Amino acid sequence: QLQPVESGGGLVQPGGSLRLSCAASGFTLDAYATAWFRQAPGKEREFVAAINWNGGTTVADSVKGRFTISRDNAKNTVYLQMNSLKPEDTAVYYCAADLYYYRNIVAAADFGSWGQGTQVTVSS
Numbered sequence: 001q002l003q004p005v006e007s008g009g010g011l012v013q014p015g016g017s018l019r020l021s022c023a024a025s026g027f028t029l030d031a032y033a034t035a036w037f038r039q040a041p042g043k044e045r046e047f048v049a050a051i052n053w054n055g056g057t058t059v060a061d062s063v064k065g066r067f068t069i070s071r072d073n074a075k076n077t078v079y080l081q082m083n084s085l086k087p088e089d090t091a092v093y094y095c096a097a098d099l100y101y102y103r104n105i106v107a108a109a110d111f112g113s114w115g116q117g118t119q120v121t122v123s124s
Helices: none
Strands: 003-007 010-012 018-025 034-039 046-051 057-059 067-072 077-082 091-097 118-122
Touching (some): 003 091, 018 034, 018 091, 034 067, 046 077, 057 067
Parallel strands (some): 010 118
Antiparallel strands (some): 003 018, 034 046, 034 091, 067 077
8 A cells, every 4th residue: 555654843943944854655756756845824725945856846835945855765855844943834745646557746736645744933
């Protein structure tokens, strides 16, 4: 069964960094689009970044220049490197994977497999 598992969340001060990991079981990530979304309390789920099967990336304007998405095929893991964190980055971050091969997608509705989420809190 396709199931991403997130890790790496936590509490960090403004201006700090965190790296989130999304590990896959049951499938190899390099054949599927994978993305990070986030949801803050009282707000709708928001797209953060995506990496497609061919390595192409898309990053939301709100985090561009601060967040980077990457993939390590040998470890079958996708990462979200978050730098210069701000209090407004506080949210539960979810990893999502496509259920179909070789698509370039970014819309939440197109991702069929979701992790449980990891909490990121940016606060002094």
